[in-house]
Amino acid sequence: MPALSQVTPVLCFLLCLSGFAQASPLAKSVLAASPVDEIVAQYPAMMSEGVRRGLSQSGTTDPMVVTTVTAVVRNAFRAADMQSQLVSDLASSMSDEQLEIVGDWYQTPLAQKVSRAEVEASGPQTWQTIESGAPGLQARFKGSERAALFSRYDRAARATESAVDTTVAVQLGLATAVAAFQGSGESGFAALKQTIETQRDQTRALIAQQVYDMYLYTYQDLSVDELKDYIGFLETDAGASFTRVVTASIQGSITRPVEAVGRQLARFFGPS
Numbered sequence: 694m695p696a697l698s699q700v701t702p703v704l705c706f707l708l709c710l711s712g713f714a715q716a717s718p719l720a721k722s723v724l725a726a727s728p729v730d731e732i733v734a735q736y737p738a739m740m741s742e743g744v745r746r747g748l749s750q751s752g753t754t755d756p757m758v759v760t761t762v763t764a765v766v767r768n769a770f771r772a773a774d775m776q777s778q779l780v781s782d783l784a785s786s787m788s789d790e791q792l793e794i795v796g797d798w799y800q801t802p803l804a805q806k807v808s809r810a811e812v813e814a815s816g817p818q819t820w821q822t823i824e825s826g827a828p829g830l831q832a833r834f835k836g837s838e839r840a841a842l843f844s845r846y847d848r849a850a851r852a853t854e855s856a857v858d859t860t861v862a863v864q865l866g867l868a869t870a871v872a873a874f875q876g877s878g879e880s881g882f883a884a885l886k887q888t889i890e891t892q893r894d895q896t897r898a899l900i901a902q903q904v905y906d907m908y909l910y911t912y913q914d915l916s917v918d919e920l921k922d923y924i925g926f927l928e929t930d931a932g933a934s935f936t937r938v939v940t941a942s943i944q945g946s947i948t949r950p951v952e953a954v955g956r957q958l959a960r961f962f963g964p965s
Contacts, residue, residue, distance in 0.1 A: 717780065717784030717792075719784070719789055719792050719793070720780045720781075720784035720787070720792060721780050722796060723795050723796040723799070723935075724776065724779055724780055726796050726799035726800065727795070727808065727935075728808035728809075728811045728812045728815075729779065729939055730776055730779075731812045731815075732811065733772055733775045733776050733943075734772045735815055735816050735817070736770055736772060737767050737770045737771065738816075738817055739815075739816070739817050740766050740767065740769075740770050740947075741763040741764075741766045741767040742763075742820075743817070744762055744763055762958060765954055765958055765961075769950045769951075769953070769954045770947075770950065774946070775943070775946050778942055778945075778946050779939065779942050779943070779946075782938050782939075782941070783938055783939075783942075786938045787931075787934050787938060791930065791934050791935070792931075794929070794931035794932075795931050798926055798931075798932070803919055803922055803923065804923075804926075806915065806919070807912075807923050810911050810915070811911060814911040822910075823906055823907055824906070826910060827906040827909070830906070830909040830913065831906070831909065834909055838917050839909075839917055840909075842917070842920055842921065842924065843905055843908055846908060846920075846924050847901075847904065847905075847908075849924050849928050849932075849936070850927055850936060851936055851937065851940050852904045852908075853897070853900055853904045855940040855943075855944060856900045856904060857893070857896060858944060859943075859944045859947055859948065860896060860900060861893060861896060862944070862947075862948040862951070863947065863948060863951050864889045865886060865889055866948060866951030866952040866954070867954065867958070868882055868885040868886055868889065
């Protein structure tokens with residue numbers, strides 16, 4: 694998948710919705726206590742940087758193309774809208790008791806340590822560090838208990854599952870723009886859609902490796918016991934509900950505007 698395949702999970706959101714004024718104060722305070730709101734604040738930059746890198750890796754270096762595409766993508770995603778949607782979804786999908794449990798957990802020293810690590814690892818400026826350091830971390834932790842815990846973490850955090858679904862949805866949404874880049878029109882669009890669907894297993898394998906590398910990098914300073922405690926929280930009823938609502942909200946906020954972005958880019962770069 695050319696150009697925009699670099700827009701992976703950990704990068705992704707947007708939607709027009711009601712503001713904080715009508716949102717649950719409890720849901721808002723829980724979101725603020727978690728690292729999610731700080732991570733979401735970086736999403737517009739993450740999305741545009743992911744697209745810029747994808748264009749570069751596909752051989753597209755025309756400054757006008759790169760500038761236009763990254764500007765359109767950045768302008769389509771607003772952190773305030775993403776945060777507002779998250780608050781709304783948390784308030785409507787979780788009980789006050791569940792929200793209170795999550796809020797209390799995020800006040801603990803371990804949660805604050807986890808939050809700092811997740812925020813630090815989430816910005817686009819960290820991607821190159823994670824990529825370049827991945828082989829060393831893989832070798833360092835090979836066969837370790839930390840490595841064995843990844844499968845449990847991945848299930849609890851819904852990391853790979855959510856990332857694959859989001860990435861495929863983004864690719865499909867932007868297929869119109871990619872076909873325009875290639876000058877292949879409707880037939881090219883249909884072929885791209887078919888390729889994206891048939892390559893889903895390959896996409897999953899690639900993303901699973903990326904998620905594993907990010908896991909090793911992000912939590913490397915947590916002890917195994919701390920990591921187990923964090924995963925244990927994610928597996929609780931309240932923790933699992935929080936994760937489910939957040940990942941679903943983020944996925945929806947990413948994928949909904951993508952088709953509009955694709956159509957806008959296709960108008961810019963399609964045949965006149």
